[in-house]
Amino acid sequence: MSIAITSPQLKENAAEALKDAQLQEALAKVGPGFIGKRAAAAAAMPEFDALRDSARDIKNHTLAHLDLYLERFEEKVREAGGHVHYAVDAADARAIITDICKRLSAKTVTKGKSMISEEIGLNDHLEAQGIIPVETDLGEYLIQIRHETPSHIIAPAIHLNKRQVEADFRRVHTDLPADRDLTEPTSLLAEARGELRQKFLVADVGITGANFLIAETGTSVLVTNEGNGDLTQTLPKAHIVLASLEKLVPTLEDATQLLRVLARSATGQDMSVYTTFSTGPRRPQDGDGPGEYHVVLLDNGRSAMLEGELREMLRCIRCGACMNHCPVYHAIGGHAYGWVYPGPMGSVLTPSLIGVEKGANLPNASTFCGRCEEVCPVRIPLPKLMRHWREKEFERHLTPAPQRYGLKVWSFFATRGWLYRPATRLAMAALSLLGRSKGRFSSLPLAGGWTKYRDFPAPEGDTFQAQWRARKASSRSNAA
Amino acid sequence: MSTSRDIVLASVRRSLGVTSGEAPRRQAVDDRLKGHPAGVVPARGQLAPAERLALFKDKVVAAAATLDHLPSTAEVPGAIAAYLRARNLPATLLRGADPRLAALPWQNEPQLDVWIGPSDGRQLVGLSHALGGVAESGTLVLLSGPDNPTTLNFLPDHHLVVVDARDVAGDYETLWTRIRALFPEGPLPREVNWITGPSRSADIEQTLLLGAHGPRSLHVLLVGEAG
Amino acid sequence: MTSFTGPASSAHARPPRVGLFCTCLVDTLRPSVGFAAAKLLEEAGCEVDVPRQTCCGQPAFNSGDRATARALAEQTIAAFESFDYVVAPSGSCAGMMKTHYAELFAGEPDGMIRAEHFCAKVYELVSFLVDVMGMTSVTARYEGVATYHDSCSGLRELKVKDQPRTLLASVEGLTLNEMADADTCCGFGGTFCVKYPDISNAIVGKKADNVVASGADTLLAGDLGCLMNMAGKLQREGHQIAVRHVAEVLAGMGDGPAIGVAKKD
Numbered sequence: 015m016s017i018a019i020t021s022p023q024l025k026e027n028a029a030e031a032l033k034d035a036q037l038q039e040a041l042a043k044v045g046p047g048f049i050g051k052r053a054a055a056a057a058a059m060p061e062f063d064a065l066r067d068s069a070r071d072i073k074n075h076t077l078a079h080l081d082l083y084l085e086r087f088e089e090k091v092r093e094a095g096g097h098v099h100y101a102v103d104a105a106d107a108r109a110i111i112t113d114i115c116k117r118l119s120a121k122t123v124t125k126g127k128s129m130i131s132e133e134i135g136l137n138d139h140l141e142a143q144g145i146i147p148v149e150t151d152l153g154e155y156l157i158q159i160r161h162e163t164p165s166h167i168i169a170p171a172i173h174l175n176k177r178q179v180e181a182d183f184r185r186v187h188t189d190l191p192a193d194r195d196l197t198e199p200t201s202l203l204a205e206a207r208g209e210l211r212q213k214f215l216v217a218d219v220g221i222t223g224a225n226f227l228i229a230e231t232g233t234s235v236l237v238t239n240e241g242n243g244d245l246t247q248t249l250p251k252a253h254i255v256l257a258s259l260e261k262l263v264p265t266l267e268d269a270t271q272l273l274r275v276l277a278r279s280a281t282g283q284d285m286s287v288y289t290t291f292s293t294g295p296r297r298p299q300d301g302d303g304p305g306e307y308h309v310v311l312l313d314n315g316r317s318a319m320l321e322g323e324l325r326e327m328l329r330c331i332r333c334g335a336c337m338n339h340c341p342v343y344h345a346i347g348g349h350a351y352g353w354v355y356p357g358p359m360g361s362v363l364t365p366s367l368i369g370v371e372k373g374a375n376l377p378n379a380s381t382f383c384g385r386c387e388e389v390c391p392v393r394i395p396l397p398k399l400m401r402h403w404r405e406k407e408f409e410r411h412l413t414p415a416p417q418r419y420g421l422k423v424w425s426f427f428a429t430r431g432w433l434y435r436p437a438t439r440l441a442m443a444a445l446s447l448l449g450r451s452k453g454r455f456s457s458l459p460l461a462g463g464w465t466k467y468r469d470f471p472a473p474e475g476d477t478f479q480a481q482w483r484a485r486k487a488s489s490r491s492n493a494a
Numbered sequence: 495m496s497t498s499r500d501i502v503l504a505s506v507r508r509s510l511g512v513t514s515g516e517a518p519r520r521q522a523v524d525d526r527l528k529g530h531p532a533g534v535v536p537a538r539g540q541l542a543p544a545e546r547l548a549l550f551k552d553k554v555v556a557a558a559a560t561l562d563h564l565p566s567t568a569e570v571p572g573a574i575a576a577y578l579r580a581r582n583l584p585a586t587l588l589r590g591a592d593p594r595l596a597a598l599p600w601q602n603e604p605q606l607d608v609w610i611g612p613s614d615g616r617q618l619v620g621l622s623h624a625l626g627g628v629a630e631s632g633t634l635v636l637l638s639g640p641d642n643p644t645t646l647n648f649l650p651d652h653h654l655v656v657v658d659a660r661d662v663a664g665d666y667e668t669l670w671t672r673i674r675a676l677f678p679e680g681p682l683p684r685e686v687n688w689i690t691g692p693s694r695s696a697d698i699e700q701t702l703l704l705g706a707h708g709p710r711s712l713h714v715l716l717v718g719e720a721g
Numbered sequence: 722m723t724s725f726t727g728p729a730s731s732a733h734a735r736p737p738r739v740g741l742f743c744t745c746l747v748d749t750l751r752p753s754v755g756f757a758a759a760k761l762l763e764e765a766g767c768e769v770d771v772p773r774q775t776c777c778g779q780p781a782f783n784s785g786d787r788a789t790a791r792a793l794a795e796q797t798i799a800a801f802e803s804f805d806y807v808v809a810p811s812g813s814c815a816g817m818m819k820t821h822y823a824e825l826f827a828g829e830p831d832g833m834i835r836a837e838h839f840c841a842k843v844y845e846l847v848s849f850l851v852d853v854m855g856m857t858s859v860t861a862r863y864e865g866v867a868t869y870h871d872s873c874s875g876l877r878e879l880k881v882k883d884q885p886r887t888l889l890a891s892v893e894g895l896t897l898n899e900m901a902d903a904d905t906c907c908g909f910g911g912t913f914c915v916k917y918p919d920i921s922n923a924i925v926g927k928k929a930d931n932v933v934a935s936g937a938d939t940l941l942a943g944d945l946g947c948l949m950n951m952a953g954k955l956q957r958e959g960h961q962i963a964v965r966h967v968a969e970v971l972a973g974m975g976d977g978p979a980i981g982v983a984k985k986d
Binding site: 025028029032045341342344345346378379380381382383384385387388401403404405406407408409413417421424425427428429431434435438441442449450451452453454456461462463464465466467468469470471472473474475476477478479481482483 | 743749754755771776778781782783784787789792793796877878905906910911914916919920922923927950952953954956978982
């Protein structure tokens with residue numbers, strides 16, 4: 015389904031998420047599931063950090079020459095018999111795809127997991143045109159039948175448990191015996207495999223995303239563990255690749271460098287199960303493969319990001335490591351972020367794509383703990399870029415009034431030390447006196463955000479600076 | 495009226511502060527495409543042939559595939575028959591037109607019913623010949639075409655892949671060099687498939703299960719000794 | 722016996738002059754951390770002074786108010802640049818000064834050079850004692866089982882990880898029990914904890930669970946912000962775990978009231 019933007023309501027979304035026991039149970043597994051696997055994979059590869067540097071450099075080089083690599087990619091796709099379509103925005107991309115589907119009289123299209131498809135709201139659009147989209151990645155299928163959106167960029171249904179999946183399968187797969195056993199994930203997977211196998215075989219068009227586009231050869235690269243992306247692109251009459259501009263890399267070797275860090279960062283695998291390099295449509299002598307190959311290159315705000323520090327965000331290879339290691343994501347899950355991309359990468363990307371007016375909450379809702387940057391395979395300085403958005407918000411006077419006012423008062427004192435020091439002495443003396451008996455406060459005026467959940471310690475008494483100076487003075491007078 | 499292409503490329507150039515004409519930029523791009531530098535190649539795969547093959551076998555198994563190491567191609571049909579028997583599978587399989595597969599001594603296993611062509615989803619067992627393997631991760635590299643139709647890699651429940659031990663490289667880059675040499679004039683095959691273990695999903699409660707959409711089992715028939 | 726392997730043990734050099742950046746939280750709420758830091762620095766052979774100061778500017782910087790952050794950076798640099806070293810009992814403030822000050826002077830070549838010169842002298846307290854002064858042990862006693870929380874900025878911006886554990890190992894009577902996820906954020910995040918109290922509470926709730934599960938009776942860390950957050954949560958939940966800045970214990974000053982605990986009359 016297409017995504018209504020609820021990022022401005024992040025606080026409300028988060029409060030709901032924190033109360034949702036099922037969600038919290040699922041989220042509790044995110045950290046333990048991903049963090050150790052990535053760490054083990056990184057530790058087993060002595061060159062891992064060197065590969066990350068290499069990956070970063072490849073992306074930087076490509077982005078600095080993106081116009082030229084795009085032209086080269088286009089030329090090579092054409093030489094291989096494929097077609098390249100540029101899309102300025104979401105509407106443009108949707109129109110290109112529906113035109114292809116209609117020309118081929120497509121009734122159903124199978125789809126590999128694609129965050130770009132979520133970004134442009136493709137499924138709703140296809141349905142409105144009378145074309146049935148079928149998500150084939152298991153996680154995407156689960157959320158499609160629930161009319162939900164992904165809560166994670168590589169594990170879209172990570173917010174669900176097996177009981178919920180069982181209930182959905184019973185609701186949707188009504189042609190199967192009601193007394194079947196669906197208590198275990200194995201039986202759920204087997205049922206999904208059977209259902210989707212039929213869809214694969216009858217689909218008219220297959221739409222996938224791409225992890226990389228290779229300029230040298232006009233190739234799209236798709237990585238999956240399930241093999242759904244391969245069935246999606248191989249069996250129908252046409253394969254449409256939907257990818258954003260920044261997926262470009264120069265050469266096969268460059269893609270290989272990035273692949274070495276992708277799966278390790280994402281799931282801790284050396285390599286995902288299926289890494290598929292697709293170039294053009296089937297050849298005349300081929301017995302299988304799609305008759306048409308189209309690549310839709312989506313801009314939708316990315317070309318503007320090439321200017322300035324946000325260019326660094328375009329290095330992102332969508333591994334999900336940043337959200338897998340994010341304490342905020344662990345607490346609230348992906349839906350609370352209120353649009354397509356959650357976690358730290360979403361907190362930087364979303365304001366670029368939907369505007370800082372709507373997206374400002376996201377870069378603010380970070381503790382700046384820095385763990386995302388620490389694990390990013392292409393070394394994106396995510397906290398720095400979140401701070402960039404906070405600066406834009408501040409510059410445009412979008413910061414919420416209480417916060418802005420508080421900051422102003424504090425700045426006034428902090429930049430005037432001669433006023434700050436006596437004022438803090440006075441305030442601390444008063445607070446210290448008030449809190450003397452208990453040593454802490456369980457409520458304080460103007461500090462409700464703190465004391466709602468925690469006690470606040472009473473100051474010890476006079477400030478350190480005042481005490482230090484007093485001691486120095488007395489030791490000098492003693493010496494004299 | 496400008497096309498979407500013109501609008502996007504102009505916007506990219508505006509943000510980068512470039513025109514399309516700067517010679518040094520074009521040179522940098524041409525150099526990279528022609529030179530295709532390898533970058534950082536892990537030491538893990540850079541081994542003497544015997545150790546390299548041992549690493550490949552370990553990594554194949556670590557990826558949840560199974561493997562038979564056979565002295566020569568003569569043993570391949572027998573090993574396939576034994577594989578099917580052990581799993582109570584019908585003695586039927588589908589393969590592509592690859593001359594290396596055609597040349598196997600199928601007559602040694604007359605009960606095996608061997609069909610040729612792409613899969614339509616009704617076959618339980620597919621057989622392919624890999625271009626090579628990569629020891630670094632236990633990855634098989636296959637090329638699409640009439641010799642080894644892509645559907646065989648994904649539709650049957652069991653995917654059996656023959657790979658010559660001499661074609662097992664330490665790293666992916668070695669295979670790219672070979673592929674470039676095979677297609678010097680132009681496009682790559684419709685698909686180059688890297689396959690590392692059988693299909694799997696962890697989308698339900700992060701429980702890893704094999705056999706999501708692709709083959710439930712991947713069986714590697716490794717033939718001969720490292721060259 | 723406090724011992725050293727580093728440069729300060731060489732007898733001839735003039736003692737390094739350290740400007741103690743006490744941090745605004747220590748200055749106002751817990752001066753005893755400042756005195757503990759000064760004591761440790763003096764034991765390490767430094768000459769310590771505390772120039773007049775306010776705040777490093779991080780709250781402004783992280784709120785997007787670059788102009789205020791730059792003004793505070795300039796004020797701090799002016800106050801401290803005559804010292805050999807600038808040391809703070811906080812990875813967060815030290816990280817701000819060391820890794821972010823220079824960028825605040827982007828486009829001002831002179832300011833940038835001055836800032837870079839300053840940044841090179843900035844250290845977090847415990848890593849300074851170990852990495853620069855060569856301290857390998859302290860003379861201190863603390864009866865208890867402690868667990869140590871790695872504060873994010875110190876850990877990730879300044880690589881403070883082993884240094885506090887090395888020194889804590891020499892504290893007589895102290896046992897260190899590592900908690901699960903010691904290197905996971907406590908949910909403080911400066912203004913984050915009051916801007917997004919519900920999320921912050923969920924994060925510090927998990928941290929408190931890990932602290933309790935470690936079986937420790939004392940929680941230590943190198944940043945007062947994180948400590949106040951964790952102490953406040955543990956106290957609200959009714960746990961009797963003493964929360965202290967690591968400098969207090971290393972300086973042998975761990976006998977005063979813990980954070981948020983009343984002085985005995």
